[in-house]
Amino acid sequence: MSIKDNLNSIKSDLPKGVTLVAVSKTKPNDDILEAYEAGQRVFGENKVQEMVQKWQDLPKDIEWHMIGHVQRNKVKYMAEFVSLIHGVDSPRLLKEINKQAKKHDRVIPCLLQIHIAEEDTKFGLDKTELNELINSDAFKAMEHIKIVGLMGMATFTDDKKQVRREFAQLKSMFDDLTTKLKDNTILSMGMSGDYQIAIEEGSTMVRIGSSIFGSRNYS
Ligand SMILES: *Cc1c(COP(=O)(O)O)cnc(C)c1O
Numbered sequence: 001m002s003i004k005d006n007l008n009s010i011k012s013d014l015p016k017g018v019t020l021v022a023v024s025k026t027k028p029n030d031d032i033l034e035a036y037e038a039g040q041r042v043f044g045e046n047k048v049q050e051m052v053q054k055w056q057d058l059p060k061d062i063e064w065h066m067i068g069h070v071q072r073n074k075v076k077y078m079a080e081f082v083s084l085i086h087g088v089d090s091p092r093l094l095k096e097i098n099k100q101a102k103k104h105d106r107v108i109p110c111l112l113q114i115h116i117a118e119e120d121t122k123f124g125l126d127k128t129e130l131n132e133l134i135n136s137d138a139f140k141a142m143e144h145i146k147i148v149g150l151m152g153m154a155t156f157t158d159d160k161k162q163v164r165r166e167f168a169q170l171k172s173m174f175d176d177l178t179t180k181l182k183d184n185t186i187l188s189m190g191m192s193g194d195y196q197i198a199i200e201e202g203s204t205m206v207r208i209g210s211s212i213f214g215s216r217n218y219s
Helices: 001-011 030-038 046-055 072-078 091-103 127-135 159-177 195-200
Strands: 019-023 042-045 063-066 084-088 108-114 145-152 184-187 205-208
Touching: 001 019, 001 030, 030 046, 030 195, 046 063, 046 072, 046 145, 072 091, 072 108, 084 091, 084 145, 091 145, 108 127, 145 159, 159 184, 159 195, 184 205, 195 205
Parallel strands: 019 042, 019 205, 042 063, 063 084, 084 108, 108 145, 145 184
Antiparallel strands: none
């Protein structure tokens, strides 16, 4: 199957209102262009330098999403163009995004990453940290960021019940947030292996890489 076929088959699977982020990390520009020519405009990357390079080389109507863990000293390189930062997991990172966005006279949309998996290796805030953050005066004073929703990654396991439970937990936190944040509209959850479950549990944005572009080689 070609990239175009994979993309079309996934798109036909997605209900209306669910946005597809094509995760193109480690993939060459030719692969991205093939997806672009098939109509895809939203792409996700997890390394800032790689995303900057691709932004420079590829059509300017692509929306670039940063889906990976972000180091504060890298924010400045993407502040000019990034469309959505999915993995915001600390007040200090948010503060830096606000500062860099201001330099470009932008408001950068961000998702707060929530820790839902059992593994300790996955980044993210817990419920208490989330509430502390959004209730803090520092957060309220940030005019160059906009929290538009939440993001999370389920445990990497064959236990579908567990995955479903973790997504349901994130959805419930997302619903609670709606009363507190007016721009809370995006729930980013679901990858190649679990996006159907994520959609059933209320995802509005799925991040899919290998099912579109094939498996990745890390060298
Ligand atoms: C790589 C990655 C994905 C896509 O994973 P696939 O299993 O290839 O679909 C989604 N979300 C994040 C945060 C990722 O790093």
